[in-house]
Amino acid sequence: MILTDLTLAQARAGLRDRQFSAVELTDAFLAAIAEVNPRLNAFITVTGEAARAQAAAADAALAAGDTRALTGIPLAIKDLFCTKGVRTTAGSKILAPFVPPYESTVTANLLRDGAVFLGKVNMDEFAMGSSNMTSAFGPVTNPWTRAGDNRALVPGGSSGGSAAAVAARLALGATATDTGGSIRQPASFCGIAGIKPTYGRCSRWGVVAFASSLDHPGPLARTVEDCAILLGSMSGFDPKDSTSANLKVPDFAAACRRGVKGLRIGVPREYRMDGMAPEIEAIWQQGLAWLRAEGAEIVDVSLPHTKYGLATYYIVAPAEASSNLARYDGVRFGARTNGADLIELYENTRAEGFGAEVKRRILIGTYVLSAGYYDAYYLKAQKVRALILKDFNDVFQQVDALLTPTAPSAAFAQGEKMDDPVTMYLNDVFTVPANMAGVPGLSVPAGLDSQGLPLGLQVLGRSFDEETVFAVGAAIERAAGFTALPGIRAGG
C-alpha cells in the first residue's frame, strides 16, 4: 500500500483499523514532500518535527479510543492562516519575519479534531492573483503538464500551493481561501476538488485579511467527500468573527451520498462566453447529461449581471484591501525599511515589502475610496453588487443549484497572461459572482482537455445549502470517474 495514494476518507479508515499508524502516515507524506516539493515549490515552510509530534499524539489518542474527525490526518495549511509559533507570510516579503502568537479559528478547529499539520503552503501575495506568480517566495509549478510539452504550468491561484500539494499527493487535504475564485480555479487547474462555502460558514478570525466582505476560507482535497469531511471540521460559529454564522454545521459527508434525483439544476446562459474553448462547452454539456441521467431536471436560467461581476470585484476588493493592508506599516509587526522620519519609514517599508500586484490593488483601492471618486466607483460597485445578489436570489427561486464551468481555460504556462493585469483578472469570470453574493461554490474535476489537462465544473448553491452543492458535486464525480494523475507526484 502506498500511503500517499489514499484519499483522506481511506486514510482515516486505515488509521482507525490500525492498518498503519499516524506516524507512518505522516512520515510517508514528509518523505514525499522532501522528494517532490523541490520541483513544485508548493511549501514555504515544512514543520516536520511538529508534524511527527502531532502524529505521535494522534497514535496515542487512537490507542486510547479518542477518535475524532481528523485524528492523524496530515494536512497542508495555506500560508494565510495564522499558526501559533509558525511563521505566516501571506506570500509577502512584508510578512516574511511574522510569527503569529495565536492560532486562527479554522486551524484551531482542525487541531481540535486531531489533524496533523505538515507545513505552510505557497500562495499569491496576500491572495491577490490567479496564477501563484505573485508570491514573494517564487511561483508554484502545477504537477500537471501538457502532453508532449514540458513547460511548467501555473497551478492557478491564489491557493496554488494548496492545490499543487494536494494534487501531487504531498498532503491529504489543504486549507485555502477564496476571495474571487482562489479555491475553485486552482482546483480546476490541478484536477482536484475544492469548495468555497457560504460567507459566514468558516470563521475569518486569524486569516490574514485581503477583502473582508469577500474572503472565504475553505478546503481543497482529492475528492468531494474529503472536502466535505474537512469543511465539517473547519466550520462553526466563532464569536471572534462578527460575520460568523451561528448555525449548526450539517453532516456534509452524508450529503455526498444523497444523489440528485428530483433536483432542478440551472444552466445560466450568461456563462456561455464568446470565444470560450469548445472543450469547456463540451465538458459542461457532459456534466448536464450526467445529472439528467441521475434524475435531475435541467433548466435554462438567467443571471443578467454576470458580465459585470469582475469589474465590480476590481473596485470592491481593492477598496477593502487598501484599508486592510494599511496595517503593514513597519512599526508593530512585519518587515521594516528605515527612513529619515516616520512617514518615510512607512513609505519605504511598503515600497520594499509589497510586490507589484499588491501595490496596484492598494493604489486602485485608495483611488476609488478617495474624495470625489467614492460615489462614482465604490458606491456604484456596491449597487451593482446588490444586483448580482438579486440575480442569485431570483434564480434560486427556480432551481436548487447551478452548473457552470469553473474557469474559462485549463492551466496556462508560467509567464503567460502576464502582459497586462486585466488579462489575468479574466480567469475569475465564472467564480467571482459567488463571492459577490456569498453563495457556496464547489469545483469538481470532470475530465481532461485534448492536451491532457484537467477541467473542472462548478456547482453553485443557495446560501447555507452546501449539502445540495455536495450532493450535485459528488454525483458528477461518480459519473466522471476522473482517475487521471499528474506527471509530477509522490510515488509517481
Add this chain to the structure above:
Amino acid sequence: MSLDPATVRRIAKLARIRVSDADVDALGADLNAILGWIEQLDEVDVSGVAPLTGGSQMAMRMRPDVVTDGDLQDDVLSNAPDRAGVFYAVPKVVE
C-alpha cells in the same frame, strides 16, 4: 477618468507607498488600463438600488461590551521590528 502623473503621486502618497519618478508612468498606464476596463459599469442602471455593503445577509450580532482578553504585552510586542521596553520604537517624530 484618466490618471495623470500628479494624481498617481497623490494616490501613492495617500497609500503611503514610495513610488520612484521612473515608475510613475508605467504604474499610471497599468492603473488607467484597469480603470478603463472598470468603466463598463457605467452602462448598468442602478437607480433605486440600495448598496450591498457586506458579504453576509445576516444582521450584525451584538456582543456584551466587556473585556474578553488582555495581559498579553509580550505576545503583542513579540513581532515588533524595534522596541524600547514595553513600547514600539520609531524614528524621532517630535524635535
